[in-house]
Amino acid sequence: MTQGAAQIAADVRSQATSARAVTEEALARIARLNPGLGAFTAVTAERALARADRVDADLATGIDPGPLAGVPFAVKNLFDVAGIATLAGSRINRDLPPARQDAALVSRLEAAGAILVGALNMGEYAYDFTGENAHDGPSRNPHAPDHMSGGSSGGSGSAVAAGMVPFALCSDTNGSIRVPASLCGLFGLKPTYGRLSRARTFPFVSSLDHLGPVARSTQDLALAYDAMRGHDAADPASAEIDAPALAPELESGIAGLRIGTLGGYFASSARPEAFEAVTRVAAALGARQTVELPDVAAARGAAYLITMAEGAALHMDRLRERHADFDPDVRDRLLAGAMIPGAWVAKAQKLRRHWRERVLSYFEKHDLLLAPATPCRAPRIGERTMVLDGKEMAVRPNLGIFTQPISFIGLPVVCVPVWTQGETLPIGVQIIAPPWREDLAIRAARHLELAGAVRAPVAGEA
Amino acid sequence: MDPEKFDADTMIDAMASFLDLTIEADYREGVKAHLEAARVIAVDVLAYPTDDDAEPAPVYRA
Incomplete structure (x- = not known):
């Protein structure tokens, strides 16, 4: 399953292969690789094969199964999947009854012909940047399995980087799409807050929760997003706003785009490789200006406190009654x-509201802003502390120091994977756009991909 | 805020009682560390100037 979604869909639609053959190949690869990587917590083989047969039957009778025909995908296990309990990475949720209905985004992807093959490991209740899990074991980084996949959508990063599926869905409250994308070397799209429906997913911090995909190409990211976009009244935060498709914008280039690099807060407290990656991306995009946002530490602090308090409010009864069962x-x-x-x-x-207004004013002079995604490459599994700028810091909360202030005000981001010469592990760069302008960020990501400045190989093919 | 004036143990005991939460001895230190980290982080947040009529963003619109 080392092909991308676009190629698989083209081959299935032209009947050069069948959805069943593709699904069987994905299931075989998962069976072979997952025991060593811990990406999946449930494999929905029976459902997937039935769905694949339906796609093939549609094609045989001239019915268009959709732009993602026969494309296998998987979801972080906080997405409802009919018939299995929504774990959200926890032991406690194993006592829940099976979900009765799929999450909205799962339904939308399958309506476009995609095939769900399973649910993915994650940090407990999404409060994590490492990809470790006390109950299911860690999801491992396919590029170096003794290293972290990143969290909390660790299984999503692991499954896509290992080529088990071409794309996977994640949630991102403070960085949980962008941190695994950075550590596993993937393209990740965290859309604008309110862009993609969160209906029938297990929440963490509702005022900060976003959903989005990780993939190995910008084209696959756009295909997945395009199938999921659009208002959904079942999510109270879902915005009633036009959601143009991204795929038609991919080849629009970067001519005329004003791109700046974030300095100050975003140019400190990280290892040199994080800044080298930003420098490389900035050079490839012709970004020459440095932009310094005010009060970023306060903004990150506000996100941190809201997360602690809202997260605690969500779990108060469980903390009282099941405290021994938590990670x-x-x-x-x-x-x-x-x-x-x-x-x-x-x-x-x-x-938050005040800082948002101040940051938006910087987009009057810039269309896109660049920043590191993580302060370092993937730490080793079990590593508790890291040294940044000579200061020892806890790994778990601080892998998200650069992602947290951005999602705090809901800005859309495409995370792009950078490999430097001789390195076995990648590191990501955030391309940050104004609200509702995912198109600008993906155009820049596509430009970088075509220029060879960023790439997301399947592990073992780097 | 003066870090010297903060006694995490006293707060944990009072709040655990107030909220009917159990704090077992083996994870008290963990809770304490997170409370102390939050208090350090809150310094920048509380120092950020906002007017009395500043609107909060509990349901955020990007």
Whole structure:
């Protein structure tokens, strides 16, 4: 399953191959690779093969199965999948009844011909940047299996980088699409807050939760997004706003785009490779200006506090009644979050609106802004601390120091994977656009891909 | 805020009682570390100037 979604769909639609053959190949690859990588927590083989047969039957009778015909995909296990419990990475949710209906985005992808092959490992309740899980074991980085996949959508990163599926769905509250994309060397799209429906997914921090795909090409990212876009009344945060397709924009190039590189906060507290990656991307995009946003540490702090408090509020009953069943790392943060004063959270939400207005003013002079995605390449599994700028910091909360301030104000981001000479692990760069302008970010990502500045090979083919 | 004036243990005991939460001895240190980290992070947040009529963004619109 090392082909991309676009190629698979073209081959299935032209009947050069069948959806069943593609699905069987994906299931065989998952069976072979997953025991060593821990990406999947459930494989929906029976459902997938039935769905594949339906796609093939449609094609045989002249019915168009859609632009993702026969393309296997998988979802972080906080997406509802009819017939299985929505774990959200937890032990506690194993006691829930099976979901009765698929998540909205799963339904939309299957309506476009895609085939769900399973649910993916993740950090417990999405409060994680490592991809480790106390109950299911870690999802591993296919490029170096003793290293982290990144979290919390670790299984999504692992499955796509290993070529088990061409794309996977993730959630991103503070960086959980972009951190695994960076550590596993993938393209990741975190759309604007309110862009993609969160209906029938297990929440974390509803005022910060986003959903989106990771893939190995910009074309596949666009295909997946295009099939999922559009308002959904079942998600109260879903925006009633036009959602143009991205695929037609891919080849529009970057002529006329004003691109800046974020300095200040985004140019400190990271290892040199994070800045080297940004420099390389900036050079390939012709970005010469440095832009310094104000008060980024305060903005990140506000996101941090809102996350602690809202996360704790969501899990309060479980913290009271099932505290021994949590992943200890998650439980301790949530318990602390339960004790945070309401005044801090109210202040953080005021800061959020105010800071958003200030940051949006920078887009009057720039169309896109660049920043590192993570402060380092994938740490080793189990590593608890890292040294950045001579200061020892905890790995788990700080892999997201560059992603957290951006999602805090809902800006769309395409994360692109950079490989430097001789390196066995990649690192990502965020291409940040104004609200609702995912098209600008993906055009720049596509330009970089065509220029060879970024790439997302299947592990083993790097 | 003066870090010297913060006694995490006293707060944990009071809030655990107030919220009917159990804090077992083996994870008290973890909770304490996160509370102390939050208090450091809150300094920048609380120092950020906002007017009395500043609107919060609980349901955020990008």
